[in-house]
Amino acid sequence: MSKSIITDEDRCFFCGGKRQCDHHLLFGMGNRELAEKDGLKVPSCNKCHNLGQIIERIHENPMAEKLSKMLGQAIYEAKIGTRDEFRRRYGKSYL
Numbered sequence: 792m793s794k795s796i797i798t799d800e801d802r803c804f805f806c807g808g809k810r811q812c813d814h815h816l817l818f819g820m821g822n823r824e825l826a827e828k829d830g831l832k833v834p835s836c837n838k839c840h841n842l843g844q845i846i847e848r849i850h851e852n853p854m855a856e857k858l859s860k861m862l863g864q865a866i867y868e869a870k871i872g873t874r875d876e877f878r879r880r881y882g883k884s885y886l
């Protein structure tokens with residue numbers, strides 16, 4: 792498993808609760824695996840990840856999913872590569 796390049800914290804990135812899983816900032820269409828390799832992930836609890844009410848969680852919450860992908864791309868461009876490289880690797884630009 793790769794290390795997060797976003798945080799060293801071991802608590803849920805969103806609510807500070809106990810870490811139960813990782814959220815990959817890019818996901819869908821094989822992008823989760825690439826985000827794993829690139830360390831574009833944050834610790835999460837299950838509720839913030841996909842088990843809470845829609846408004847409280849990331850997955851199937853359109854605004855949170857979009858912000859997640861935008862943040863993933865912004866961090867990729869800050870720490871890893873260019874926008875063109877991101878687009879080639881993850882299939883499109885979210886910014």
Ligand SMILES: [Zn+2]
Binds near residue numbers: 806
């Ligand atoms: Zn949480």
Ligand SMILES: [Zn+2]
Binds near residue numbers: 815818840849850
């Ligand atoms: Zn996730």
